[in-house]
Amino acid sequence: MNDLESFLDDHRQRERVPGLAVAVVLGDRPVFAAACGTADLVRAAPFTVDTACHWFSMTKIATVTAAMRLVDSGDLDLDARVRDCVPDLLPPAFDGVRVGHLAQHAAGFRNPLPLRWVHPAGRPIPDQRAFLARHLRPRSKPRFEPGTRASYSNLSTVVLGEVLATVTGQSYVDHVRAAVLSPLALTQTGFTYAEVGGAPRAVGYQRGPSAIDPVLRAFLPRGVVGRRRGDYLSLEPFEMDAPACSGLIGPVTEAARFLTVHTAENDLLSRSSAARMQQIDMRGKPYDLGLGWFQPVTARGAPWVEHFGGGGGFWNVLRVYPERALGVAVMGNTTHRWDVGAVADRIAAMRW
Numbered sequence: 001m002n003d004l005e006s007f008l009d010d011h012r013q014r015e016r017v018p019g020l021a022v023a024v025v026l027g028d029r030p031v032f033a034a035a036c037g038t039a040d041l042v043r044a045a046p047f048t049v050d051t052a053c054h055w056f057s058m059t060k061i062a063t064v065t066a067a068m069r070l071v072d073s074g075d076l077d078l079d080a081r082v083r084d085c086v087p088d089l090l091p092p093a094f095d096g097v098r099v100g101h102l103a104q105h106a107a108g109f110r111n112p113l114p115l116r117w118v119h120p121a122g123r124p125i126p127d128q129r130a131f132l133a134r135h136l137r138p139r140s141k142p143r144f145e146p147g148t149r150a151s152y153s154n155l156s157t158v159v160l161g162e163v164l165a166t167v168t169g170q171s172y173v174d175h176v177r178a179a180v181l182s183p184l185a186l187t188q189t190g191f192t193y194a195e196v197g198g199a200p201r202a203v204g205y206q207r208g209p210s211a212i213d214p215v216l217r218a219f220l221p222r223g224v225v226g227r228r229r230g231d232y233l234s235l236e237p238f239e240m241d242a243p244a245c246s247g248l249i250g251p252v253t254e255a256a257r258f259l260t261v262h263t264a265e266n267d268l269l270s271r272s273s274a275a276r277m278q279q280i281d282m283r284g285k286p287y288d289l290g291l292g293w294f295q296p297v298t299a300r301g302a303p304w305v306e307h308f309g310g311g312g313g314f315w316n317v318l319r320v321y322p323e324r325a326l327g328v329a330v331m332g333n334t335t336h337r338w339d340v341g342a343v344a345d346r347i348a349a350m351r352w
Helices: 002-015 056-073 099-103 128-136 154-168 172-181 212-219 252-262 271-278 340-348
Strands: 019-026 029-040 052-054 118-120 204-207 225-229 232-235 238-240 249-251 287-289 294-296 305-311 314-321 326-332
Touching: 002 019, 002 029, 002 340, 019 252, 019 340, 029 252, 052 314, 056 099, 056 154, 056 172, 056 252, 056 271, 056 305, 056 314, 099 154, 128 154, 154 172, 212 225, 212 232, 249 252, 252 271, 252 314, 252 326, 305 340, 314 340, 326 340
Parallel strands: none
Antiparallel strands: 019 029, 019 326, 052 249, 118 238, 204 232, 225 232, 287 294, 294 305, 305 314, 314 326
């Protein structure tokens, strides 16, 4: 594995990522984990496989997994109308939206830039009904007829989170903790930094010239933008306003353990539901969609499905090769879209 570790560090330096971590599972077994670089440029803290990072949109796979568990138990129907599950949530023009459309980004929602969907760590998560009302009110008509195509939207998964909350009688966060995180013993993964326990925390960085600093300070909530270290502007610990689409925080090893739900027989999700999530059958831009999982249109027909996780200070990927029962999680602590796919490609080229 020395060659792979050398590749990871070379790639990290080439892509100018302060720190990088990778974990691989085969079926239900962890088979590799490695990290390189720096989690905190000021303290010179090393990036390790136990370093907690924001998952950002990789959280959507956990949300859809929780939904499919309810489908398995008969408590949720993908063909049910959202308005029948959660009355008065959606504007009237969205009355035809089905639960499955939410998981497949086929509901016709627009995708507002989520730059300010964050708050300093330790503050409460906003009320999700109020959050949705604020963002749906000015976007009261679908971009297209629901179910006819896919167009990626964070709002779609936030609405799905409210469906889960209504069906289960728990908040979205409490339900995912109980139904997904706890059964998998993801003890250092959660929706707040308080939940990551003793795991070291990566500092997120935005690479770029100092001219961007006042711009980010103007756009992001007070207390989120930190200090500059050379080419990198740091971000202070923050948490997400919309946990269903982007809220999880945790280390790469636990992200990979979550992938075993999608690579092996298990008690958490039926194989038929896992396969249904991985079935990419809705065309869209920039991604073709299954239920949660996607493929970029530039990789149509690839033997894998994936989901990126990008936002302030981090850029990551979860990727599954269904025919090989292979799962790969990659995390790095810089905002720019560095080539995470090259890491997954290199791992997939190996014999496990």
